[in-house]
Amino acid sequence: MEADVVENPKEEDTVNTEISQGEKQKVIQPAFLEDPELEKLKQVLVDWINRTLKTEHIVVQSLEGDLFDGLVLHHLLTRLADVQLTVEEIAVTTTAQIRKLEKILPVLDKRLGLQNSSQIKWNVKLIHNKDLLATIHLLVAMVRCFEPRLDLPAGVKVKVVIVEVTKDGMKSEEQTEVLTEESKTGSDxxxxxxxxxxxxxxxxxxxxxxxxxxxxxxxxxxxxxxxxxxxxxxxxxxxxxxxxxxxxxxxxxxxxxxxxxxxxxxxxxxxxxxxxxxxxxxxxxxxxxxxxxxxxxxxxxxxxxxxxxxxxxxxxxxxxxxxxxxxxxxxxxxx
Structure with a gap:
């Protein structure tokens, strides 16, 4: 991420991406990472963020790479929902970044009307670990709430692998994850x-x-x-x-x-x-x-x-x- 006023500092601490026992993690299959529709959706979201935060002199280039520390999400929350949070402007260490996300995401979820945890497809750990799937789900939800007229690519789906660590070892399964709904046609x-x-x-x-x-x-x-x-x-x-x-x-x-x-x-x-x-x-x-x-x-x-x-x-x-x-x-x- 580029910024005219401040530069996003380099991550100093190693991010822990290990999966704990009993925890499930979704990973986009590599073949779908270059899917044209997914790329189009990512670019629309990047353009939306940059347009929204233009006056803040913040430029995002990578969704997962530039949102993990809470800086962009904090500015989006302030700009779109007029919410003022007392958080560090630039969180340098992993601890500070997680602490910042822990303050931002609950407020953001409430503004999105998603207080039911079953509806939320992201969390602090996923966003901080630069999980692309969780980051896109969060941004799509923000667009639907704050700028519903924005034309997002319809019917974007990806194949994911769900990995789970059990006491007997690791197991996985495949499924299709819907990122944006199909557009209405025909009788609609x-x-x-x-x-x-x-x-x-x-x-x-x-x-x-x-x-x-x-x-x-x-x-x-x-x-x-x-x-x-x-x-x-x-x-x-x-x-x-x-x-x-x-x-x-x-x-x-x-x-x-x-x-x-x-x-x-x-x-x-x-x-x-x-x-x-x-x-x-x-x-x-x-x-x-x-x-x-x-x-x-x-x-x-x-x-x-x-x-x-x-x-x-x-x-x-x-x-x-x-x-x-x-x-x-x-x-x-x-x-």
Whole structure:
């Protein structure tokens, strides 16, 4: 794991991975460690962690290798659940790392609604021993709880060997372990439609319906940009350089984006990409998670990506404005 602020110290103590008598341990069969679907799931989880902790200047490269000491889990718990724990920021020794995990995991399990031990597929020993299976189970549960809209690869399964030490020796058995559930298809297509991205659903409608929504969003944008002397007439094109997008976010959220932080008159793709990336980072910081939007798509004038951002802003602030008007009317009527 890389970090701009602090470096994760090297493990000084030897980790004990021996299995005690009566204990069972699941191990992914080596052939499945290179399974494309498993690799895809791992990468999605790594990207999610890095995006979530970007402002913390923490970069994860390996799930099992970078989560064992509790640093990343601590920051995720703080960021996603707003839980403040008094623990060591950097635990160097094995004892300190285990002590840290012993404080973090029970709180995390409670936040995940998994107080029944039969539902929990991880523990302090497994996480600290860099058990990939347990680490993935934990992260998938966190995504399902804290960011359910994140699109995880569906139907990811691996073959595992369950090893158990008994008084008569060691025995093992094989079974299939489900990491993510199958997606619903066929007769459940209605459920899929309901879970589909609203913008992608919208763009499948007739052209006149799409244009109606476009006009509503453009009108909303211009209402807030008029004070800056700016007007949007071409939604497909005018947001590509990130300038109007940054100014719009500032207007809606009530803060000023320093001009020194972005290019007011970008002259190339690199400067445009800088602006759009900054805009998405700001939206992420204020809790508007747009994980499916890539900055390059905006620069490339991808209407779906642009639509997703503007629709999210429109939905959030239009609803707030309508609630404010309703409250004003209620106060007026009382008078």
């Amino acid at each position: 297509s209605l459920s899929n439609t309901e879970g589909e991205d609203p913008i992608e659903k919208l763009l499948k409608l007739e052209a006149h319906k799409v244009n109606t929504v476009k006009k509503a969003i453009v009108h909303f944008v211009n209402q807030h940009m008029s004070t800056l002397g700016l007007q949007v007439t071409d939604m497909d094109r005018q947001f590509a350089d990130g300038v109007i997008l940054l100014l719009l976010i500032g207007q809606l959220e009530g803060f000023f984006v320093p001009l020194c932080d972005f290019y007011l008159t970008p002259v190339n793709q690199s400067e445009m990409l800088h602006n759009v990336t900054l805009a998405l980072d700001i939206l992420n910081d204020i809790g508007m998670l747009l994980s499916s939007v890539d900055p390059q798509d905006i620069v490339s004038r991808d209407i779906t990506a642009t639509f997703k951002i503007l629709y999210s802003l429109f939905k959030k602030h239009k609803g707030r404005e309508e609630r404010g008007q309703t409250q004003e009317e209620e106060i007026s009527n009382r008078k």
